[in-house]
Amino acid sequence: MTKDHGPSIKDDETYEALRKDGASKQKAARIANAQASDDQNPSKKGGKAPPYEEWTKDALYDRAQELEIDGRSDMSKDELIEALRKS
Structure with missing residues (x-):
């Protein structure tokens, strides 16, 4: 139930x-x-947003900041993409 x-x-x-x-x-x-x-x-x-792979690292960081993803300052572009997809 x-x-x-x-x-x-x-x-x-x-x-x-x-x-x-x-x-x-x-x-x-x-x-x-x-x-x-x-x-x-x-x-x-x-929506029509491009895939994260086409974003700049700065844009990915800004989005991670909006979502309050911890550790974003130390992340590479690939790590930011992974963290954004998991959020």
């Missing part, structure tokens, strides 16, 4: 499945809530 995660989680079943697959609590909540909303369609392809 699916556990009730409170009013902040709109789709408990999706949330639990994502957590079981290793998604963070924040990511699982974002996806579960988006899927429960009629206004959003998270299964469709996102």
